[in-house]
Amino acid sequence: MMNQDTNNKNEFSPLGERGLLVVLGGGESGVGTAILGKQKGFDVFVSDSKQIVEKYKQVLLHHEINFEENQHTENLIFRANVVMKSPGIPEKAPIVKKLLELKIPVISEIEFAGQFTNATIVGITGSNGKTTTTLLTHHILKSAGLNVGMGGNIGKSFAQLVAEESYENFVLELSSFQLDGIEKFNSHIAIITNITPDHLDRYDYDFNKYIASKFRITKNQTENDYLIYDADNEAINNWLQTNTTKATLVPFSIEKELEFGAFLKDNTLTINIQKEIFTMPLSGLTLKGKHNTKNAMAATLAAQLLKVRKDFIKESLENFEGAEHRLEFVAKINGVEFINDSKATNVNATFYALECMDNTTVWIVGGVDKGNDYTDLLPLVREKVKAIVCLGIDNEKIKDTFGSVVDIIVETLGAEEAVKVAQKLSEKGDVVLLSPACASFDLFENYEDRGRQFKNAVKNL
Template identity: 45%
Template sequence: MKQIAILGAGESGLGAALLAKREGYGVWVSDSGMISPDRKNALQDAGIGFEEGGHNESKVLSSDLIIKSPGIPTKAPLVKRAMEEGIPVVDELEFAYRFSAGKVIGITGTNGKTTTTLLTYHLLKEAGYDVGLAGNVGQSWACQLVDKDHDWWVIEVSSFQIDGFQTFKPTIGILTNITPDHLDRYEYKIENYILSKMSLFKNMTSREKGIVFSEDPLTQKGLEMKKLKADLHLISLSKKQEKGGYSDLETLEISANGISVKIPASTLPLSGKHNVLNALFAGSAAMIVGLDEEQLIQGYSTFKNAPHRMELIREVDGVRFINDSKGTNVEATYYALGSFTEPMIWIAGGVDKGNDYSVLNDLVDMGKVKVLICLSTDNEKLKTAFSGIISEIRETQDIRQAVAWGQELADLGEVVLLSPACASFDLFKNYEDRGAQFRNAVLELKEKQKA
C-alpha cells in the first residue's frame, strides 16, 4: 500500500486525506498547529491517523507522496528536504485532478478571480449543466470528489496552488490580470510571480482554450515570457475580438465557437468596469462550453456576487453603503473607486503591503473623494499619500465610528465605500470579519430625522 503524508489539516488537507483514504492509500496527516475539533472528528471517523503541534519528520519522509497545504512554501525546511530526497510534493488540487473525469475551467488572476469563478459557475448551473465549484471558493475539490464527480468543474486557483501543479490541465484556463502581490513568496521578483500565474496554462495544448485580458501589461509580459499553446481568446475594452469578448461598457460582445452574441451591459447586476471584464471572462468560458445568448442573459440577470465584493449593504437617507472589504490591494481599490461617478466618503487602511497609492491619485482628485477615513492602527503612510489631494482626512480604529462619520458626511445621492487597499490583520481576523463588522454597523444606522 502506498503511503501519503498530508501537511496541514485545513479545508484542503482534510479533503485530500479523505479522498486518499477512499482511493486505498495509507494516510498520515501532520499539522504544525492545532487541528480543529470538527476536523479531528472527521479524521477519526475515517480511520486516518494524525498529529498536531509539530511534524514527525521521519514518518513524513517515509511517504511515497506528500500533499501540502498551498500556504506552505516549497522553501519550508521539511518540504525542501522531501524534494531533495525525491519524494513528490503536490497540492490538493493537483491530487484531486487525478481522480476526476470532469472537464475543468481553471480561473486565476490577482483581482477578479473570485467573482469570475462564481459567475462562470452560476451561468453553467442556471443553464442546466452538471457543474461543481471548488478551489479557493466553497468546499475543497478533493472532499467533494469523495462523494460525487461532475461533468464540469469551475475552480478558482491561486498562484500558490498553481505552484503545486504537475499534471493539472484545464479545458478552459482564465487569467483575469496580473498585478504585484505576494512578492515575498516569489523572492520579490515580479517575473517569478508572472511565471507562476502563467503556469496555469503549462499543460494545455491547442485543443484547450486560454482566455486573457489583452490590455493587461503584465499578462502581455507573461505571454512574451511563456508562449501559450492553448487556443487564445482575448478580452478587451478597446477592440472587438474574433474570439473572446469586447465591451464599450454599454454592450457586451462575446464570440466563441464561430458564434457571436451581443448583450446589454444593463443586464448585469454588478457595477463597474472591472465587473464588465469579469462578465466577459465568464461569458466567454460559458459560450465555449456551449451556452447561447438567451442562457447568458438569464444567468447574468440572476447572479448575486459573494459578500465583501462591491456589495451594496443598504441605502440610508439616499446614501449607498458599499462593502468592498475584499479590496485588499491597491489595484482592487482602483477598480472600486472607478466604479462610481458620485462623490464619496472612502474608508481605507489596514496592514500596508508596500502599497504605491499614487496610482489612485487621478481617481480621488478633483473632489470625487470628499473625505478619507483611515481605519487602521497605523495610518501615517495613507495620510501622507493623500494629504493635499483629499481635503479632509480622519482616522479611527473603530469601524462603527467610521460608518457613523460616513453617514454624517455624505449627502443625498453619494456613496460611502469601504475599500481598504490593505490587509485586515491589524484590527480584524480577516477581510470577512472586517466586512461583517462594516455590514453590522451599517445595518444599525438610524435614518436621519426629516425636517
C-alpha cells in the same frame, strides 16, 4: 499507527501503491485532501503548526484521520511518499525546505485532486475578478443544466468535491499559491482575468515571478484546450509575446475590436468565436463597472466553448447577483450608502472599486500591506474621496501617500469603530466604501470575517 513505504519517495503515482500522504495544514484544502486521500487508499496524516479550527477537527475525527496540531513531528512527516502543502504555507517555510531537500514530492491540493477526476475543468485565476468570474461561470453552466461543481479557492475544496460528488464539470477559482504546486494538473478552459502586482511578499517582491505563477494555469494545456485572457492587460500581453502555450488563445477586450474573442461595440457585449456572433447590450448586465464587463466576457466565452445555448447565457447574465464582499451593497442609512468590498485585498481591486463610485466617498482602507504602491490611486482619491478611515495596525504608508490630497485621515482599530467614524464623516448622498487594498490578518481572521464585521457594524448603527 500506519503502514509506511519509505522506498518510493520520489515517485508519486495514484495508480500504484499509495503509501503515506502527509497533509501540511488543517484548513479547507488540507481536510479536503485528507478525506480524498483516505478514500483513495493512502495512509493519511495531517500536521498543522497551529491549532486546527474546531469544525475541521471534527471532520478529521469523523473520518478517523490521524492529525496533530501546534507542531510538526518531523521524523513522521519525512517518511511521507507525498506531501500536500496547503496554499497558505510558503515554500520558504523550514519544513517545506527540508522536504524538498529530501526530494519528497510537495504538491498542491489542486494537483492531488486533479488526478482522481475525469471531469472537464474550467480553471480561473487572476489578480482580481476571479471570484466573480467563477461564480458567474458556474451560474451560467448550472442554469443551462450542466452537472457542474464549484470550488478551489472559493467554497468547498476541490479535493473534497472530488471525494464526495460525481460532477462532470468543475469551475475552479485558482490562486497563484495553488498553481505553484501543480505538475500535471490541467484545465480544459483556463481563464486569466488580469495580472497586476499582488502577493509580492511571497514572490521575493519580483512581479515577473508572480506573473509566471499565474501562467502555470496553461502549463499543461494542449491544442484541444483554451486560454481565455484579458487582451488589455500589459503583463499578460508581455508574457504571451515572449512565451508560448499550446492552447488556443481566446482574448477579450473593452478597448479594441477583435476579429476573434469578446469585445465592446456600441455599448454592446459582442462575442465572435463561433459561427454565430453573440451580442448583448451592456444595460442588460446586472454586474456594473468596466471590470465586471470583462468578468462577464470571460464567463460567456467559457460557456460558449462548452456549447451552452445563447438564451441560457443571456438569462444568466441578466439575473446574476454577484459575489459577497465584492462591491456588495449593505444598507442606505440617512441617505448614505454603505458598500462592502472587503475582498479588495490589493491596490488594483480597490482601483476598480473607487472607479465605480459615482458619489463623494468616505473610504475605509488598510490592513496588512503586501508591498502596495498606492500611487495609482491618487487621481481617483483626489477626485472622489473626502475622508479616509484607516482600518489597520500600521497605517504610515497610507497617511504618507494620501495626506497631501485628503484633509481628513482617521485611524481606527476595529470594524465597529471604523463604521461609526465613517458615518460621522459622511452626509446625505455620500458613500462609505470599505475597500481595504490590504490583507486582513492584523485585525481579522480573513477578508470574509472583515466583511461580516463591517456589515454587522453597519446594521447596528
